[in-house]
Amino acid sequence: MTELKSILHVEDDPSIQAVARVALETVGGFEVTGCDDGQHALETLAGFKPDLILMDVMMPNLDGPSTLKRLQADPELSRIPVVFMTAKIQPAEVEEYRAIGAADVLEKPFDPMTLADRLKRIWEDVHVDP
Amino acid sequence: MSTPEEVQEQLAALRANYQIRLNSDLADLHQTALELSESLYDHVRLKTLRDGLHRISGSAGSFGCASIGLRCRDYEQRTQMWLDSSATPEAARMLELCQGLSVLKNELEQMIKGGGEASAADVDVPALDSPVRISLVGNESSEHRGIADALEGFGYAVTLDSNPKALAQGGARPDVVIADYQSLDPELSALFEPKGAPALILLDRTDSFDRRLEAVRHHAKGYFVYPIDIPRLEARIRRLASRHTQDPYRVVIVDDDAELSEHFRLVLEGAGIDSRVVNEPSHIVAALRDHLPDILIVDINMPGCSGPELAQVLRLDDDWLKVPIIYLSAETDQDRRALAMRQAGDDFLAKPIGDSELVNAIKVRAQRSRQLSEALERDGLTGLMKHAALKEQLEIEVSRAQRMDAPASVVMIDIDRFKSINDTYGHATGDYVIRLLANLLRRRLRKLDTVGRYGGEEFVAILPNCSLKDAERIFNEIRLNFSQLDCVAGKESFRVSFSAGIAPIGPSSHGAQVLEAADQAMYEAKTGGRNQVRVAVSAD
Numbered sequence: 001m002t003e004l005k006s007i008l009h010v011e012d013d014p015s016i017q018a019v020a021r022v023a024l025e026t027v028g029g030f031e032v033t034g035c036d037d038g039q040h041a042l043e044t045l046a047g048f049k050p051d052l053i054l055m056d057v058m059m060p061n062l063d064g065p066s067t068l069k070r071l072q073a074d075p076e077l078s079r080i081p082v083v084f085m086t087a088k089i090q091p092a093e094v095e096e097y098r099a100i101g102a103a104d105v106l107e108k109p110f111d112p113m114t115l116a117d118r119l120k121r122i123w124e125d126v127h128v129d130p
Numbered sequence: 131m132s133t134p135e136e137v138q139e140q141l142a143a144l145r146a147n148y149q150i151r152l153n154s155d156l157a158d159l160h161q162t163a164l165e166l167s168e169s170l171y172d173h174v175r176l177k178t179l180r181d182g183l184h185r186i187s188g189s190a191g192s193f194g195c196a197s198i199g200l201r202c203r204d205y206e207q208r209t210q211m212w213l214d215s216s217a218t219p220e221a222a223r224m225l226e227l228c229q230g231l232s233v234l235k236n237e238l239e240q241m242i243k244g245g246g247e248a249s250a251a252d253v254d255v256p257a258l259d260s261p262v263r264i265s266l267v268g269n270e271s272s273e274h275r276g277i278a279d280a281l282e283g284f285g286y287a288v289t290l291d292s293n294p295k296a297l298a299q300g301g302a303r304p305d306v307v308i309a310d311y312q313s314l315d316p317e318l319s320a321l322f323e324p325k326g327a328p329a330l331i332l333l334d335r336t337d338s339f340d341r342r343l344e345a346v347r348h349h350a351k352g353y354f355v356y357p358i359d360i361p362r363l364e365a366r367i368r369r370l371a372s373r374h375t376q377d378p379y380r381v382v383i384v385d386d387d388a389e390l391s392e393h394f395r396l397v398l399e400g401a402g403i404d405s406r407v408v409n410e411p412s413h414i415v416a417a418l419r420d421h422l423p424d425i426l427i428v429d430i431n432m433p434g435c436s437g438p439e440l441a442q443v444l445r446l447d448d449d450w451l452k453v454p455i456i457y458l459s460a461e462t463d464q465d466r467r468a469l470a471m472r473q474a475g476d477d478f479l480a481k482p483i484g485d486s487e488l489v490n491a492i493k494v495r496a497q498r499s500r501q502l503s504e505a506l507e508r509d510g511l512t513g514l515m516k517h518a519a520l521k522e523q524l525e526i527e528v529s530r531a532q533r534m535d536a537p538a539s540v541v542m543i544d545i546d547r548f549k550s551i552n553d554t555y556g557h558a559t560g561d562y563v564i565r566l567l568a569n570l571l572r573r574r575l576r577k578l579d580t581v582g583r584y585g586g587e588e589f590v591a592i593l594p595n596c597s598l599k600d601a602e603r604i605f606n607e608i609r610l611n612f613s614q615l616d617c618v619a620g621k622e623s624f625r626v627s628f629s630a631g632i633a634p635i636g637p638s639s640h641g642a643q644v645l646e647a648a649d650q651a652m653y654e655a656k657t658g659g660r661n662q663v664r665v666a667v668s669a670d
Contacts, residue, residue, distance in 0.1 A: 015147070015193070019144050026140060108189065110192055
């Protein structure tokens, strides 16, 4: 299994982007590229293939689920695991996001000290479960 | 690559920013809710309210405001219900929500105020991660006791051991062993041979080339002749102890070929060089700012923006002047290579390049680059920041403190009666006293503080996130500490003191004003009898 190294973080709130950068880069040691919505993420993904995408559900322009659909249409991008982050975490919602292909769903707010470890575990699960 | 303290500092800074924004968001939401309580069903406004509450409920917990986040989630759900039923919320329910929001705003304001005090407690934590352990092989003679006390004054954990052989037998192994040349024997010196063994520093009564050579053969990493120059000894200990913790070299690679650049990155990382890849030239500035590389490696031929163009873009900005740019390219045409170098750039490595060749080429240049930038910014005598770099740093800290609305203090320090030290004991002793104080300041302040040599015997310290009260307390401790150190000049020993003035960085002050105020307070400390710390009323 290859190690989780690079993450594309898609999030429209600059404060969350900043705290996630500390959580993932400084605490987790990952390389993080940030985008502020789904449209921007798709543009970035044209030239850069991260190991994992961490994405907010509610975003202006193109929201999380719609962005995921676009990714799935591209064979090269569809293999990148997508983890959703959302503040509304109803069990039904988690199931819904998993059903459309999310690797996992994390709850907002997150603890900056443990976020990186949670993503590492999700990454391991994705690779254990073929 | 960051210590837990640094992570906490970064998070605290983000938290402070967030709380300020949250405060104004809560005020806006309160206003929206108030308007909603007075109107009929207003879908757009309700949605604004819901989205605002949603944003807080999803973020506050990450910034230490979990309880505010949870209550916003509750309000968000209520708002969602009104939206779902498209019914005008009862005015009473909406006013309840309004009141709830003002309670949150009050709580937050208390938290912001309290946070200011809580962060000051961090100031108590000394700069050291864990103290470097030193074993001084010797006896309770005043000479050895004096060295041990002086090193303890610098924050080291020093034990005086009479039986050096005990070092081999487990226990907490020291990082550095200081021993008399006479106490050396082959059995003892063998302890210092293995990699990772404590570093050995030898003290000797006589100085000769042969003795020094002998010391090297005993695996010594330092050699000092009595009377011991404590600041020099301390500087050597600091260097030896930091040998393993020196920051790895940092490199940024700009290349549109994702696979090749990834390969370079892996090779360099494998050699302990912290590397980052940028495939898109337009992302370079963010990468430089985040990564602060010692070296920038740039491909020459990239679509959109060529290597030399990129180099020229960076050279537009003084900030990146000192980062050497090395082209890595398959370009074999001598003329075109020469042209690339003329436009900007410092060196050329030809592709294809072997892995070890790349690592060696980068290591040598990164080391040189780091040494140069330190030499340019650091004062030769003390290793502290020089006047110009210090002033630049002050401007950075002033705007940071104002942006974050956090307290910060600037301290001007001047050694008392310095001229008479020079006149009595000579300039070499004067230099020694300056190094002594420089080392003490470096040991006692936090990593995020800045200390520089402002002029001859004048120093400036910038303490972000530190109130006047805390700065005064810390500098009184340092002052006491310094005034009790025994300075050695030949066979004589004497004591020195300093006077200090502290000024706050105010919401609208400029760097120069703050320095002026600190200087004025320092002057008052001098006229008030020296060996004291005075606080300026306000820099604004």
